[in-house]
Amino acid sequence: MSLTRIAPTPITHIGWGAISQLTKELRQFDTKRILVVADPVLSQLGILDQITELLTAEYKFDIYTDIIPEPLLETGQRLVNFARKGKYSMIIGIGGGSALDLAKLAAVFLANEGDVGDYLNLTGSKTLKAKGVPKILIPTTSGTGAEVTNISVLALKHTKDVISHDFLIADVAIVDPQLTISVPSKITAATGADALTHAIEAYISVNANQYSDGLALQAITLISGSLKDAVQNGNNKQARTDMAFGSYLAGLAFFNAGVGAIHALAYPIGGQFHVPHGDSNAVLIPYVMNYIKKSCQIKMGNIFKAMGGDTNGMRDDEASMRCISSLVDLLKKIGIPATLDGFNIPLSALQQLTCDAVKQTRLLARCPQHLTEEDISNIYQSAFSGELLS
Numbered sequence: 001m002s003l004t005r006i007a008p009t010p011i012t013h014i015g016w017g018a019i020s021q022l023t024k025e026l027r028q029f030d031t032k033r034i035l036v037v038a039d040p041v042l043s044q045l046g047i048l049d050q051i052t053e054l055l056t057a058e059y060k061f062d063i064y065t066d067i068i069p070e071p072l073l074e075t076g077q078r079l080v081n082f083a084r085k086g087k088y089s090m091i092i093g094i095g096g097g098s099a100l101d102l103a104k105l106a107a108v109f110l111a112n113e114g115d116v117g118d119y120l121n122l123t124g125s126k127t128l129k130a131k132g133v134p135k136i137l138i139p140t141t142s143g144t145g146a147e148v149t150n151i152s153v154l155a156l157k158h159t160k161d162v163i164s165h166d167f168l169i170a171d172v173a174i175v176d177p178q179l180t181i182s183v184p185s186k187i188t189a190a191t192g193a194d195a196l197t198h199a200i201e202a203y204i205s206v207n208a209n210q211y212s213d214g215l216a217l218q219a220i221t222l223i224s225g226s227l228k229d230a231v232q233n234g235n236n237k238q239a240r241t242d243m244a245f246g247s248y249l250a251g252l253a254f255f256n257a258g259v260g261a262i263h264a265l266a267y268p269i270g271g272q273f274h275v276p277h278g279d280s281n282a283v284l285i286p287y288v289m290n291y292i293k294k295s296c297q298i299k300m301g302n303i304f305k306a307m308g309g310d311t312n313g314m315r316d317d318e319a320s321m322r323c324i325s326s327l328v329d330l331l332k333k334i335g336i337p338a339t340l341d342g343f344n345i346p347l348s349a350l351q352q353l354t355c356d357a358v359k360q361t362r363l364l365a366r367c368p369q370h371l372t373e374e375d376i377s378n379i380y381q382s383a384f385s386g387e388l389l390s
Helices: 018-026 041-045 047-056 073-086 097-109 185-204 210-232 237-257 261-273 277-291 297-306 316-333 347-358 373-385
Strands: 011-014 033-038 060-064 090-095 135-139 151-155 160-164 172-175
Touching: 011 018, 011 237, 018 047, 018 135, 018 172, 033 047, 033 073, 033 097, 041 047, 047 060, 047 090, 060 073, 073 097, 073 151, 090 097, 097 135, 097 151, 160 261, 172 237, 185 210, 185 237, 185 261, 185 277, 185 297, 210 237, 210 297, 210 316, 261 277, 261 347, 261 373, 277 316, 277 373, 297 316, 347 373
Parallel strands: 011 172, 033 060, 033 090, 090 135, 135 172
Antiparallel strands: 151 160
């Protein structure tokens, strides 16, 4: 019998109004000076004020908002330099996945030497030696699962890379769906599709196990059942709550089982064309899943059932095709473009995308079907033309 390592998870408060637990958790630490790493848009939405009001009475803090979507390696290095000068004893990250990933870096690099680039998965040569200062992560989107994972994603010239280590895991995660109410519909769609990708890829991963499978299937059920409503009516409390729980469970699922080929092919799209990560994943979902369906037909039938489908009397190959049709339908309903051309990615870019995707061996190794360079090229061609190839 093989052994399964269950990844560590942060202390988590999840549910409507969970942000009220922030000061209680801060008191568990020796918190002298806090750096709040936040998406700049949160000031306009009034969300940042909710956080600072909780801090003002008891703590000294600075706010750092020099953050961009799909942050560059240089963005992460700037924040690390800033944090080192400030000698902070606590980092609070609030926002989407970019803000949370950068907050992780700030916390860890307060106790590790060298540049951020020295620790990248593809090109780095160093390993983190110390945990750094405590960090509390507060997502304001339902998508990335960054609050419960041990990676930080950064954009390079042509692709993306990660730093991965358990020192990057949050000490506390606060998942409050109330903070997602003001998220625009387009971002709700992209981040929600990202969460769905996490759950699907974790479920079909070669590293999947009974623990991750349970998390992934429940995440698929919650997300597929609420994403359209959350996009079309952001004030829908139940939809926002289900999305928050679904995203959280999907994060736990892929933290334990990993993501695969969809992410491997999405990273170069984000790196070269700065397409938001959720959109990069979403546009590829049907094409990757269709291409590899023979390697995971039974599980694709289970995904279809988790999305509310009825497989009674169906052959496995029929159920897998119905799964793909359901995914295409959901993505259409939330407004995700159906092809790479819909994101202004030209045909001439596919060769470079393929070359960069092949390098994502860490991700490709988890795919249930081995994908060659030719396979990856075929998938990109399919995603460009809109034809589902197999």
